[in-house]
Amino acid sequence: MPGEENTAHYDGPAGGWGSIRGIARIFGKEWATPLATETLYRQNKPRGFMCVSCSWSKPANYHPFEFCENGAKATLWELTSRRCTPDFFAKHTLTELRNWKDYDLEQQGRLTHPMRYDPATDKYVPCEWEEAFREIGSELRMFDPKSVVFYSSGRASLEASYLYALFARMYGNNNLPDSSNMCHETTAVALKKVIGAGVGTVVFDDLSNCDAMFFFGQNTGSNSPRFLHPLQEAAKRGVPIITFNPVREKGLEVFINPQNPVEMLTGQETRISAQYHQVRPGGDVAILMGICKHVLAADDEAKKQGKRVLDVDFIAQHTTGLEEFEAKVRATSWEEIERESGLSRSDIEGAAQVYVEADRVIGIYGMGLTQHVHGFENIALFVNMLLLKGNIGRDGTGISPVRGHSNVQGQRTVGISEKPELVPLDKIAAQFGFEPPRDKGMNTVEACEGILAGTVKAFFGLGGNFVRAIPERDRMERAWTKMRLTVQVATKLNRSHLVNGEIAYLLPCRGRTEEDLQATGPQAVSIEDTFSCIHGSLGRRTPASESLKSEVAIVAGLAKATLKPNPKVKWDEWVGDYALIRDEIAETYSEEFHDFNERMWTPGGFYRGNSARERIWKTKSGKAEFTTPKTMTASGFKDAPGRYRLITIRSNDQFNTTIYGYSDRMRGIEGTRDVLLINHDEMKRANLHEGQIVSLVSDAEDGVDREVSGLKVVPFSLPDGCLGAYYPEMNPLMPLSHHDEQSKTPAAKSIPVRIRASAETDLVTVRREPLDHATTDV
Known part of the structure; x- marks a missing residue:
């Protein structure tokens, strides 16, 4: 790309010494303690605790240190010696704290006591647990159950999640949105429709048995770095990894394994992607159509020699809908494919030829496919591509969405x-x-719509940072304060705790690394990873405060205070012995969770199964379904002069809304998150200069003014017509209505915006660090 040598970038590989220094730089104090070292050594291992960061596999044949840079940061973040006590809240009003940055709020450390909002002083004040349970239960009993939302983040255990869902349904609703609604709900909807199972079909061992991998829209280096180990192994054995992403992510370019002494000492790098294509945001539909077009053309040529590229036996026995899809592909011109994808025909055909020649292919993707207005079409077409050659339901093949939070799939x-x-x-x-209620409940977008309309009266958040994570943040915060009741369960302070209803409680819980001592002794919990394997997790650290309760105990305490007694519902017994909760799960979900307690410590986890992997298609037709796209772009809006497609990105120093620091090492951006990434050619066309302060304004055609100001222009390698900026800071620009049409997943990877240049002419220097060395946080 023209001028790329002058863009923000990082010269080092993913992994290597940069990862080690990235951990130590922020967590020097905690990193150095023996307890932290012992905890990290037990991370993601049998009889250890499961990482609270991403949901990547916990393999049976584990490494000596089975954690990545972000996983270590998440663990040390939980083990911090800092404490956010009642004394802190006595010094600060919520109005004042709303002006603090996310990073500064979480830097106050672990919450230690249950707190109640006092409107007279605009402060949180301490309260007793029983007082909180009693008052919250009293309020909940006064509401129409349909007006209450039970939200959960992706970190709650299977045990806590099961009780939480039971609580909501006994209360009288299915209003159970979770963080999946914001990221991979498109996956659940699309895969359920086309293959009959709402999760991926790949298991960990498939990664060692494939001939090629096709990667769409997932930043492995920052979001699931332990994935780099099997990717490195695949690349070394000659497996072509074909990557499509608007951003050139370092983790999918080159990698040095921090657990390999030779690589660390010699700087020996592994090239990960054999091909790396910077697709236009929303252009994945066109790319997948182009790949399928080349596959059909290759099959036409093969038929002349009495051979086939398509797996015709598989298609005939296991699929339906190919004829209509094939007609659409053949009728689509290469000119349209090139225009919508931003790539040349030769590039797409080069990638497609890898698919033609490979026998066993895995399709891997992240939110770069799910978070579009037509994200459903992205995923359905990806499945179409795999079905053409029978690449679902065989070892070394399948569709593999990479999930985020450690138990978001398990919930x-x-x-x-x-x-x-x-x-x-x-x-x-x-x-x-x-x-139990049989009517549909609210998902995340519908819950937000209800809050805006004033029909949602109470919000219960089991973890997470809902207000910060959702679209339309400014409007949502104004509406949020009109609710009667808000209850937040958390380990650390975040912005969602500062935007409260008339009555508000902040309830601190134990973390997964900490010992959970109940009536029958120390308790273990369980989680599900991205490959549908279930793992036990046992914390051993002393809790941050004697006043903390477990998530299970908090859910049960609130349920007891709210619901009428039921002899079949044994809240106290379940709190005393989590094995009894697992027995209940095994009874409800007998096919997946039989012998739950006996199997939960299986090295590598126990597999709960996937019908599509067995080529049992639980779809309406009883077969895997080819779908025909209605559009050639997933963006959901038309191009116009001055309109850009904004993609929201995460830095190397964050996990979802948790900000660990201001170092995006793998993009070469240091010291700030208030940046606008744009390529040199677009800068020239817009008459912008590096370091200039600009604003982004919404270009959605709904008449609502939305703006994020104070962004510094940084030249960066991106496709034409595309901008990049950080999540969640850009959420105020995303209309609540801008979501996938079928799943309502917010479309954060292609937001229509315009650039508004500041009247001031001063330039601001943005510190960039192209070298692989430690930097100072600001």
Whole structure:
């Protein structure tokens, strides 16, 4: 790309000494303690604790240190020696704290006591647990159950999630949105429709048995760095990894394994992607159509020689809908494919030829496919591509969404869902002696719409930072304060705790690294990884405060204070012995969780199964379904002069809304998050200069003014017509209505915006660090 040598970039590889220094730089004090070292050594291992960061596999054949840079940061973040006590809240009003940055809020450390909002002083004041349970329960009993939202983040255990879903349904609603609604709900909807299973079909061992990998829209180096180990192994054995992403992510370019002494000492790098294509945001539909077009053309040529490229036996036995899809592909011109994808025909055909020649292919993707207005089409077309050659349901093949939070997939497995058809309600009714609601509940977008409309009266957040993570942040915060009740369960302070209803409680919980001592002794919990494997997790660290309760105990305490007694619902017994909760899960979900307690410590986890992997298609047709796209772009809006497609990105120093620091080492950006990334050619066309302060304004055609100001222009390698900026800071620019049409996942990877240049002419220097060395946080 023209002028790329002068763009912000990072010269080092992913991993290597940069990862080691990235951990130590921020967490020098905690990193150096023996307890932290012992905890990290137990991370993601049998009889250890499962990482609170991403949901990557916990393999049976583990490395000596089975954690990555971000996983270590998440663990040390939880083990911090800092404490956010009642004394802190006595010194600061919530109005004042709303002006603090996310990083500064979390720097106050672990929450230590249950707190109640006092409107007279605009401060949180300490309260007793029983007082909190009693008052919250009293309020909840006064509401129409349909007006209350039970949100959960992706970190709650299977045990806590199961009880939480039971609490909501016994209370009277299916209003159970979770963080999956914001990231991979498109996956659940699309895969459920086309292959009959709402999660990926790949297991960890498939990564060692494939001939090629096709990678779309997932930043492995920052979001799931332990994935780099099997990617490195695949690249070394000659497996071509074909990557499509608007941003050139370092983790998918080159990698040095921090656990390999030779690589660390010699600087020996492994090239990860055999091909790396910077697709235009929203252009994945066109790319996948182009790949399929080349595959069909190759099959036409093969037929002349009495051979086939397509797996015709598989297609005939296991699929439906190919004829209509094939007609659409053949009718689509290469000119349209090139225009919408931003890539040349030769580039797409070069990638497609790898697919033609490979026998066993895995399709891997992240939110670069899911977070678009037509994200459903992205995923359905990816499945189409794999079905053409029978690349689902064989070892070394399959579709593999890479999930984010460590148990976001598992929560859905055990009942956290607003869709009643996904939950065995008849079993739950018989098991617990009540009639659960059968109507659809609210997802994240619908909950936000209800808050804006004033029909949602109470919000219960089991973890997470909901207000910071959602679209339309400014409007949502104004509406949020009109709710009667807000309850937040958390380990650390974040912005969601500062935007409260008339009555508000902040309830601190134990973390996964900490010992959970109950009536029958220390308790273990369980989580599900991205490959549908279930793992036990046992914390051993002393809790940050004697006043902390576990998530299980908090959910049960609130449920007892809210609901009428039910002899089949044994909240106290479940809190005393989590194995009893797992017995209940095994009864509700007998096929997946039979012998739960006996299997939970299986090295590498126990696999709960996937029907599509067995080529059992639980779709309406009883077969895997080819779908025909209605559009050639996933963006959901038309191009116009001065309109850009904004992609929101995460830095190397954050996980979702948690900001660890101001070092995006793998992009060469240091010291700030208030930046606008744009390529040199677009800078010239817009008459912008490096370091200039600009604003981004919404270009959605809905008449609502949205603006984020104070952004510094940074030249960066991106496709034409594309801008990049950090999540969650850009969320105020995203309309609540800008979401995937079928799943309502917010479309954060292609937001229509314009640039508004500041009247001032002063330039601001943005510190960039192209060299691989430690830098100072600011």
